[in-house]
Amino acid sequence: MAYVFAAVVLLHGLWSDPNGRYLYDSGQDQEQWQWFFDITAHQVLNGQNPLFTGLLNHPDGVNLMANTTMLGLSIPLIPVTVLLGSGVTWAIALTIGLAGTAFAWYWLFSRRIASAPAAALGGLFCGFAPAMISHANAHPNFVVLAVIPCLLLPRPPGRRTAIVVGLLIAYQLFLGEEILLLAATGLVVFGIVHGWVDPGRAAAFARRYATTIAGAGLIALVLVAGSLFWQFRGPQSYHSLVHGRAGNSLHALTAFPTRSLFGDPEVTRQLSLNRTEENAFFGWPLIILVIGLVFALRKQQLVRILGATTALIGWLSLTPGPWTLLAQLPLYESVIESRFAMACIPPIGALLALGIDALRATPFRWLGWAAIGAALVPIVPTPLVVVDRRPVPSFFTDGSWRGYVRPGHTVVPAPPPNPADARPMRWQAAAGFGFAIPEGYFVGPYGPDRGGAYGAQPRPTATLMRQAANGDGCVIDPAQLDADLRYWRADAVVLEHDRGELRGCLDELLGRSTFVGGVWVWPVARP
Structure with a gap:
């Protein structure tokens, strides 16, 4: 409930009148997203194809599967859209996105690496990190991320796990394909680092779970094959979406986000594509804290793996950087590379949880907690700005x-x-x-x-x-x-x-x- 309360506080301006208020920083994205919710309800309730419509861009139409219609959320919320309006659907999506993502990471951390209080802080960071708040202005597909930690929950190898994971992968694809690609890339980096730090254990894990992972991938592919074919070969499909060079600078990693206690809009304007693409902006105190935690806890193998993973993914998000190699690969050519910094959020959240637990056993815990507070307070998010919406004629x-x-x-x-x-x-x-x-x-x-x-x-x-x-x-x-x-x-x-x-x-x-x-x-x- 604490995570829900935090999300509602941030979005209270929108919740005061969901159908009459507009998120100021969203540009035209809120208009687009609410139309996606509305058109999905219209197509489904009228027995029409939810993957395509000729009602927009007439007479050519729009390939809805090739857009971020989020069918995994927009279809279950059809009753809300019809009865209360797409503005309410929009507000619900953002609220459950922030709160649900935080809770899912808390649940994973508490099951795998940390005590409940420490995991609560780690989950709070993962759900309300600067990039999450930035995307909460306009991109629910980058906010509703609870499925990602659910994929990582501990499960024994076998058929049942393959089915569960396959279903989760398929469902995530209908929530957001790009975030699934970013998460998969982050896991690959984590796996490479794990293999370098502890090759024997990593190899044993790979042998134990190889068949299960392959089975999960096959199940997911069978479930989404028709939709993906429509997306890439159906009417009004396209082959790629090139954004040009849009990576982070080192300054973007250390600056404070716009909607935070220490944010400076003039600085962030020069470091990001727009207010909805502040994909790093961790703040220099947090970067220093993360480095300090990795150094202080370096005897823990997991800490070394998490620290190296964070550094490599952060490097991947930079321009210039190794992105030039990935940018030529299928699917990656359509990604905004600065978004790879979002894959740094979970390992940082995990490091914060591990740090909190480690401090409990030291006589200097109050000093350590003060350092963590000093690193996080500057990036505490402020409520998202809303304006009154012009009524429909x-x-x-x-x-x-x-x-x-x-x-x-x-x-x-x-x-x-x-x-x-x-x-x-x-x-x-x-x-x-x-x-x-x-x-x-x-x-x-x-x-x-x-x-x-x-x-x-x-x-x-x-x-x-x-x-x-x-x-x-x-x-x-x-x-x-x-x-x-x-x-x-x-x-x-x-x-x-x-x-x-x-x-x-x-x-x-x-x-x-x-x-x-x-x-x-x-x-x-x-x-």
Whole structure:
């Protein structure tokens, strides 16, 4: 319950009005995630394929399995989404993610390496580490991580363990594939270090569990094979998602995170891609403490293994660094390398637990506890910042749109949604997915080589609409506009705000607009 209380305190601004509040640091990601929850509920309840939809990026559609729809969570929470709204689903996902991850690591540590009080601190760090708080603004797939420590719980080799572990791997894949890859990489590094420190014991473990691990992998593969085939070979699939060089610097490892007691937003802004990608930021006091714990407890073999594992994974997350070798491998080319620093969190949590237990037997325990407190206090997270959300125009909530759109046709927001502004996706969800919309915020193929990209490859009219909305002049070509509206199967064009020159431009091209339910509407005449 303490972990749940901590999570609610951090998210109390969101919980005060889940459907009316927005996490300030999330950019457009909260819009996207709530749409994922909504579309999953819509597809399942209407007997449609939850791995694909033509309602977004119409008429091409979106491969939902190739996006982070988190079916392992979004499907069980369908009743919440339908009855209480996707904002509540969003808040629940983040809350149980933080608290559940902390508890799962506590449970593992208390079973394997430490006393309950020491494991409680280790679990607290694992669930509420700086990177976890950063991703809690926007990425529940990097927050709901309780399955990972469950995979590591002690179990005897054999068929039953293979089945349990195989089911857990398959379930984790439907929660988040990338975190599964990062965790697997961290375990490989741990195994290599273990083999170097104690080759005999590591070899004995490998011989004892080889068949069980292979069986678990086979079971997981059988369970997810169809979904993975759809993801990589189905409609609107793509072959990779290249982010460019996005590793950590040494400063990013030692700086304090933005949403912490000692955080400096100006410093973190220069060291990370954005507020949701502060994947290291352990703070220099904690780095010094970890080094000190490894030195002080170096006689313990596990401590040496954990220390070396942390150092190697941290090195892997750096740019420049050994990442250049992994980046050429399948799957790894789509990973943001700074995220590998998240795999340092569990070994650091374990070292903290081991350190607490070791201090209990020394006369200097108060000094040691003070050192641990001094290392952790600077990175204590502060509540996530929320803002009031702009309400959905009543045109979509009261059914006014039905007088303008035929079944199977689209409403074209002017301009269409994209990663910079995904709000029209919420309009569609509020209307019960009664119409399709073009483009959107998702990951899909881009260009002739079908490499992955955020958002659709924009039609010319969409690009020109955005230029006009930004006040850069209206140069929309009437013939191109007509062609794009036909391509989108548009029945209506809507504009929420009189942005730039866009409304006047569309009035000239489509005729005089009508203001209905908070939006200007241009019916598109079609036979």
